[in-house]
Amino acid sequence: MKSKKVLIVENNDLNRKLFETLIGQIYSTEAVKNGIEAVKKASSEKYDLILMDIQMPEMDGITAMKTIRRQAMHQCPILAITSYSAETSRKLFMEMGFDDMIIKPIRPKEFLTFITSKIDIESEESSTFAAVSEANDVLDRLVFDQLLKYNNLDTIRSIYIDFLDEFDQLIYPIDVAFQEKNLQILLESLHTLKGNSGTLGATAIYILSHEADKNTRSQDWDSLETTLKKLKNERIKFETYLKEETTFKQ
Template identity: 30%
Template structure:
């Protein structure tokens, strides 16, 4: 069955080119040109991916993203933006975007990001009923709930994905490049220090105020998650 992609883009020429390329790649494509119609179509149909331009009329892309995520936490969304500031990118990711791409972009880069987002989403669906535990930390994929010592912890999507990947590789030193490739995508073109920034976010939420630290830095190499029990459990 063909994967369905919703394109939200108000520049007709760009929307047409993207639609043609994605159709040629074997996707089923629909395009809308404003935020109001995007929200309507997002609710009416099931999409394998939404390609969402930020600067669109009626309702801007960030607000469309926010409203979609209130009801749908799983559909992959890639933001398309003409803005190149770190703030806009981080803001989009923190509001639930899976990835972003900045105009102007090469079509091959866009196609690669689409493939990566859909592949990651399919993997998450296959493993959606997994509950991971390390010491007193428990992560439930299906509910996207994180609890430590009975306290529920709120994480952004990127923080959650980073934590899950680390918990899938307990007691292993993970390099920055590994984490970038697996959590941000192999074609991520930003600074590698974004890993350090998000590790810092996780530590504040997952470790600070609890009995002991689970996230550790291996100087000059990378990071690892390790419990006092030195064991990891994963159950369906």
Template identity: 30%
Template sequence: MSTILVVEDDVDIRELERYALASNGYKVLEAENGKEAVSMLEQEDIDLVILDIMMPVMDGLSAIKAIRYTLQSSVPIIVVSAKGDESDIITALELGCDDYLTKPFSMNVLNSKIRAVLRRLSETNASSTVHHAGLLMDKEKHQCLLDGNEVELTATEFSLLYLLASTPEQVFTRNQMITKVKGSDYPVTDRSIDVQVATIRRKLGEYGQRIKTVWGIGYTYKES
């Protein structure tokens, strides 16, 4: 049974989320603000966090920073917020959240996102290989095969494609891609990422269409 921490200052919304998640078989813990959430993460074994942005004491963005940089935790975080501007979504993603859902929202959609994030995490932890309908990547061998034929990729191209393909449907900002592949201090521009992605698409041929541009944000990988 996966344990989910719901971080929400609105009692009615928190109760709705708690009931819906519990009905789907999850163990649910609750926090009223970011500070309380960070404290609970230090004490409890939590598999995923549902996090609001606008909260008293410590807001959601500050909580993401604390979770990622102070606690050094990689626990999946799904933001559920009324702040739906493109800039808000980009900021949360670049700070380290895994997905973003704007209010008002459907609990069916939230449950779908939770299942997808937990599934991706399980698959990533279970294997160093990625296999999607014709595409096979082996991280340990640094090998990329397309319908059984090897695709020649540079180290950076391989890392970028592996990042996207190993977490299908997850949207990455260009800055996230730079940080995850090269580190936060690496001098790479957003334009460089666009060029790398264009080259990967070309090398993959028709399969390159699986790498989708999310306008104004970054890129994601579709399995089909």
């Protein structure tokens, strides 16, 4: 099966690493950060599947997909990667030219099943999967166990460390944007944090990121200030939990 090759087009470093790690257990992978790089890759390489993030700088996923289709570089399936979960969104993406969509945050087992179904021509049509499972307050053990099924412990540890590092990198612009009431920066940063925490099963962080997003959209600044304080506390709890409670043990 390693003869099959998947191109991963994902702007977020953590998501890209996670996708490479999961898919790499079954197929060969190559990964790029934006649509321009994707078009270049597609013009020189043959792929069996392309995963295309929608929100990217320089060239977004929709433009990249249409460019690849227009230039007839590939007839392989191109899947949109998005956090929009409505069935209307799926229909819209497919009308644009995508073959289907993957909703973030992903569940590793279902994600791989879905990817395999799109590469294996004998597989039946599959539907997309989403949502964070019912979970522990801090870490969803089901998500962790699924990740561990497809990766070794060192890789999982590295992914969670990257997540905490990215949290720290995001929280400063979130604080600045809050002080400046900059809706765009707040929504972009919270979107990233919400997606990554959901994918990795950081349940409390995911819930609070979602709540902060709602506070921002309604411009409820008092509630947002409270939510952000809780979010920072949960980051500390999450790191402590990983070190003292689970230590990444099965």
